[in-house]
Amino acid sequence: MKNNSQSYLKEVQNQIRSKEAKEFVSAELDYHITEVQNEWIKKGLNEVEAEEKAVGQMGSPITLGQKLNKLYRPKVDWLTVILLVITLGLSFLPMLSLGNNFRDDSMNMKYYSTHKVIFILLGGIVAFGMMMIDYRKLEKRGWLFYTIGMLILFILTFFPTHFINGLPLVMIGPLTIESLMAIPFLFLAWATFFRDKRLRIWQLGVLFFLPYYFIFTLPSISTAYIYMAMVCIMFCWSQFSRKAIFSVLGVIISSFLIIGIIFWQSSAPYQKVRFLAFLNPEQYADTDGYMILHLKEIFSNAGWFGNSTATEFISEFHADLVFANLTSYFGWIFAIVLVFILSLFIARIVVIARKLHHPYGKLLLIGAVALYSVQLVTNIAMTLGFLPMISMSLPFMSYGLMPTLFNAFLIGVVLSVYRRKDLVASGFTNPVRVK
Structure with missing residues (x-):
C-alpha cells in the first residue's frame, strides 16, 4: 500500500x-x-x-x-469472574467444620487457614495471568507444550524424590511436581494437534498413548481418567468426519475393555477387593467397604439443614471428600445450591463456545469444560457411591495447591478466549463507514 x-x-x-x-x-x-x-x-x-x-x-x-x-476493545467476562470470586470464597467453608476438630491444636487450624489463603491468591494470579495472555499465540506452540508435559511425566516416572500413597512426586523446595501438572500442557498441545491437518489419525494415536502409558504406569488412575476424557471429548469436536470419530472412539473403547480385562487378571488382590467393595460394600464392611457405607450414613443423617455440632473427622474431609463434609455440616439445601453454583461454570463456558467462531478457541473451551466437568461429576458421584473411590478433587472446594491452580488455569483460559472473542473475524464484510 x-x-x-x-x-x-x-x-x-x-x-x-x-x-x-x-x-x-x-x-x-x-x-x-x-x-x-x-x-x-x-x-x-x-x-x-x-x-x-x-x-x-x-x-x-x-x-x-x-x-x-x-x-x-478486549472484554472481561464479568459473570465468570464473579462466579470465580464466589466459589473461591465458598472454599473457606470447610474450615468451619474442621474447626471443631482443631479446637485443641490451633497450630493445625492456623496452618490450614494460612495455606488456603495462599492457594486462593495464587489461583487468582494464575487465572488473571492466563486471561491477559493472547490465547491465539498459543496455537503455534503445541509441540512445545506437548514436550513439557512429556518431560514432567518422564521425570516423575524415572526420577521421583518422594512417594505419597504410592504416587511418585518430585519435590523441589516448596514446589511439588505431580502427574496432574502435565495435563494443562497436554491440554494446550491437543488443541493444536486437532487443528493440524497434517496429522493423521494413527499419528494422533501415538501422541495420545505415549503420555497415557507414563500416566498409567506411575500409576495415577485419576490423571489417566481425566486425560482420556479430555482427549476423547476434544476429538469429537475436531476437524475429522463423524465416521472417523465414531470409528476411533469404538477402537478406544474396545481397547480399554481389553486392557481392563488384562489389568483385572494381573492386578493385586487388594486392588480387586477395592473394586468388589464398591459393588458390594456390605460384604466388605470391615475393610474397603467401610468408607462407602460410612459416607452413606453421613449423607442420610445430614438432613436439609445439616448438623453444625458434629465433631466427627475423616482425613479426606477437606480434600476429596469435601462434598460429604459440607453436606453433613450445612445440609442438603446448601449442597444443592453448591452444585448449582459449580455447574454454572459449565453452562457459561458452553454459552461462550456456542457463540465463538474461532476453531482453536472453541477447542480450548471444549477441553476446558471437559476437564472441569469430569472433576465435578466424578467427585460428587464417587462421594455419593455411584462411582468407585479415586483421588478426585471437587473444583475449587477441595484443599490443595495443585487442584486450585489447575482449575484456575482452566478458568483463565476461558477468560482469555472471551476477552478476544471479537478479534477473530476473517475480514470486514460490512465495514463501518463514517462521514
Whole structure:
C-alpha cells in the first residue's frame, strides 16, 4: 500500500488503545482497502487514484478509529469472574467444620487457614495471568507444550524424590511436581494437534498413548481418567468426519475393555477387593467397604439443614471428600445450591463456545469444560457411591495447591478466549463507514 493508506491506517490506530485491537483492526482495514482498490483498478483507474478512492470510502480516520476502539476493545467476562470470586470464597467453608476438630491444636487450624489463603491468591494470579495472555499465540506452540508435559511425566516416572500413597512426586523446595501438572500442557498441545491437518489419525494415536502409558504406569488412575476424557471429548469436536470419530472412539473403547480385562487378571488382590467393595460394600464392611457405607450414613443423617455440632473427622474431609463434609455440616439445601453454583461454570463456558467462531478457541473451551466437568461429576458421584473411590478433587472446594491452580488455569483460559472473542473475524464484510 502507498503512503496514503498507511497514513490513514496509522491515524485510525492512534484512536485505539488496545495493542491487540490495533493489530487486528489494521490488518482488517488493510485487507478491505486493498479489495476496494482492486475493484477501482478494474474499472479503469490507476493504482494511485484507486487507492485514494478506497481510502476516501472509509470516511474520517479519527471517527472510525474511535468507533472501532469501542467495538473491538478486549472484554472481561464479568459473570465468570464473579462466579470465580464466589466459589473461591465458598472454599473457606470447610474450615468451619474442621474447626471443631482443631479446637485443641490451633497450630493445625492456623496452618490450614494460612495455606488456603495462599492457594486462593495464587489461583487468582494464575487465572488473571492466563486471561491477559493472547490465547491465539498459543496455537503455534503445541509441540512445545506437548514436550513439557512429556518431560514432567518422564521425570516423575524415572526420577521421583518422594512417594505419597504410592504416587511418585518430585519435590523441589516448596514446589511439588505431580502427574496432574502435565495435563494443562497436554491440554494446550491437543488443541493444536486437532487443528493440524497434517496429522493423521494413527499419528494422533501415538501422541495420545505415549503420555497415557507414563500416566498409567506411575500409576495415577485419576490423571489417566481425566486425560482420556479430555482427549476423547476434544476429538469429537475436531476437524475429522463423524465416521472417523465414531470409528476411533469404538477402537478406544474396545481397547480399554481389553486392557481392563488384562489389568483385572494381573492386578493385586487388594486392588480387586477395592473394586468388589464398591459393588458390594456390605460384604466388605470391615475393610474397603467401610468408607462407602460410612459416607452413606453421613449423607442420610445430614438432613436439609445439616448438623453444625458434629465433631466427627475423616482425613479426606477437606480434600476429596469435601462434598460429604459440607453436606453433613450445612445440609442438603446448601449442597444443592453448591452444585448449582459449580455447574454454572459449565453452562457459561458452553454459552461462550456456542457463540465463538474461532476453531482453536472453541477447542480450548471444549477441553476446558471437559476437564472441569469430569472433576465435578466424578467427585460428587464417587462421594455419593455411584462411582468407585479415586483421588478426585471437587473444583475449587477441595484443599490443595495443585487442584486450585489447575482449575484456575482452566478458568483463565476461558477468560482469555472471551476477552478476544471479537478479534477473530476473517475480514470486514460490512465495514463501518463514517462521514
